[in-house]
Amino acid sequence: MFPDLKHTPDNHGPEHECALREVPGIVMPTEVVRVPHIRRKGVISADEAVDGILSGSRTALARAITLIESRAAAHRADAAIVLRRCLPAAGKSIRVGITGVPGAGKSTFIEYFGKQLCDKGYKVAVLAVDPTSAISGGSVLGDKTRMEELSRHPNAFIRPSPAGGALGGVAAKTREAMLLCEAAGFDVMLIETVGVGQSEIAVRTMADFFLLLQISGAGDELQGIKKGVIEMADAIVVTKADGDNLGRAQVACGEYNRILHYLQPFTPNWKPKALTCSSLSGTGLTEIWEMIIGFCTQLKGDGTFEARRREQNMQWFRTLLKEAVLNRFFEAKGVQDILPELENDVAEGMLPVAEAIERLIKIN
């Protein structure tokens, strides 16, 4: 039924091509570059992860992020070791948070902006915070086809949002992934988030520069924009400023500049501004990067940059500490034993709230 593909010296013709046969003439080179061996199967060990990350291995970086994202108790100790040992090498990147409503052009912007930076020689890591990714079945970066060129660039590393769980947990993992990317030598972080829910706040607290992408609508550009997000932005970029849309984008940009003029800047000593860009034609992308560089130079010069980073670290620590203490409290057996009864008594108006709390607090 099948043609006989048995390799004999006289069946080398094209009609007998078979991938299993050795091709004569291809010789194994005697000198090969040896890269640290990283096991492909199973979970990466802490030592492999640290050595690999610090030597800039993207494979090790990707697998170490998988380790820190793991919910298995057995992986927590290794994840902690990896983070602690990588921390001294982290912190040297520029962290840019990017938000915008669905369809604002975030993926397209990151693709072309990221590529331009990679071409300039920067090492760019793209991360995301998308708490909806478990529900929608894919992350914001699931559409890797839109970032096809960037994902193939040797200077780029793209990691989708950790899936599932509450926003706090998702953001925690992204922040840790960011530290590992920095330790691996990536010097620009582009952290994307969906323009819904509270995820902007999470990204704002891990970014140095926060960029809001906006689209211009037909005369209604100021509708449907969450004022709180505008207030957190270090810059607003009106996207898709090309073709027929160019004029509208410029008008919208003028409007935003007027609004920003009246708002209290989120970052001390920085006056937020609005710009236009077209990811497709590339106009405006260089100006955005120059603005970000200017921001860093200015804020590093007056100490605001470092002060903000310290503040963010503290904020992060306090958030996680509160979460841990809460979890520990509610997981305690003593609490679980009496909580339903106390809740019931409080609901029925038979027990004062203060007394119920007092009894619970005494357990821990």
Ligand SMILES: Nc1nc2c(ncn2[C@@H]2O[C@H](COP(=O)(O)OP(=O)(O)OP(=O)(O)O)[C@@H](O)[C@H]2O)c(=O)[nH]1
């Ligand atoms: N003309 C023009 N179209 C653009 C530009 N940037 C993005 N688009 C188009 O706008 C649409 C949405 O772009 P995306 O990059 O997918 O937007 P997004 O913000 O990532 O959207 P979600 O992933 O749904 O949140 C796509 O059809 C893009 O081709 C641009 O600079 N010019």
Ligand SMILES: [Mg+2]
């Ligand atoms: Mg997208």
